[in-house]
Amino acid sequence: MNVTMTEIKKLREMTGAGLADCKKALAEAEDMDGAVAILRKKGQAVAAKRSDREAAEGCVLVKAENGFGAIIALKCETDFVAKNADFVALAQSILDAAVAAKCKTLDEVKALPMGAGTVQDAVTERSGVTGEKMELDGYSFIESENIATYNHMNRNGLCTMVAFNKAVEDPTVGKNIAMQVASSAPVAIDESGVPQSVKDNEVAVAIEKTKAEQIQKAVEAALKKAGINPSHVDSEDHMESNMGKGWITAEDVARAKEIIAQVSAEKAGNLNEQMIQNIAKGRLGKFLKENCLMSQEYIWDKNFTVTSYLQSVDKELTVADFKRFTLSAE
Secondary structure, three states: OOHHHHHHHHHHHOOOOOOHHHHHHHOOOHHHHHHHHHHHOOOOHHHHHHHOOOOEEEEEEEEOOOOEEEEEEEEEHHHHHHOOOHHHHHHHHHHHHHHHHHHOOHHHHHHHHOEEEEEHHHHHHHHHOOOOOOOOEEEEEEEEEEEEEEEEEEOOOOEEEEEEOOOOOOOOHHHHHHHHHHHHHEEEEEEEHOOOHHHHHHHHHHHHHHHHHHHHHHHHHHHHHOOOOOOOOOOHHHHHHHHHOOOOOOHHHHHHHHHHHHHHHHHHHHOOOHHHHHHHHHHHHHHHHHHEEHEOOOOOOOOHHHHHHHHHOOOOOOEEEEEEEEEEOO
């Protein structure tokens, strides 16, 4: 068939495929439907050819019904494809099927029947249509009769769901907490849900950070006492740069290096270990407060924590579970 730019653009809008692929498919086909079919048949080849490409864009959706909620991400390579209506519709169809079947693993989702094959077959076929690598990712679920869901700004890039221990009459309450999870990215409901390995790592990092701060304070005090501005000698690059500007002399640099080495060694061997441990524990407490959902500041009113907000609604109301998935790097 004779191919026009209007037809190429129409096929691109329908499929999200590249202009060159659309032109070639139209040239081979007898009509628009035939061109779409040709692009679909390319699915297996495209998936294999682009298997090493990063699928960093995509569509994240959330749904809850009949006591089951799920989040799923259908990933692709470009934002153009991610916003294509057919791509979003495929993601929604997959999520609908997963929730209806109450799937508990991504492998179960991929094996669900869809069209003439499985969900995985449908994803591969769509990859052929768009010419991009595609993959399912980020699948999570909650079983509860009391689930609130949230799709951040309805942009299909960040979704959350929250399960409560009892029914919540006001839907705004559920949405607010689901938005809290989206905004504050908690790691657990409360401290009991934080793995001991995470706590141990936070303490170890806090100890090293506190030791470094104590040594740095001692060094800065010694430099100031010697009449040297600590900010002028806080790195080799700064020392060279500031000598070039005439702010310090080579003698100042030599003296500063001597002070830094001597005071650092002396302070490191004379740290108050109990004070270090106390500060580290305090930092762990701050980490838990900021990263455990129930102890976080309520984003809509800083006078509340999430716990106190929920108790203001219902004394017995609490969060039983939550899930969150985003395409963005955090």
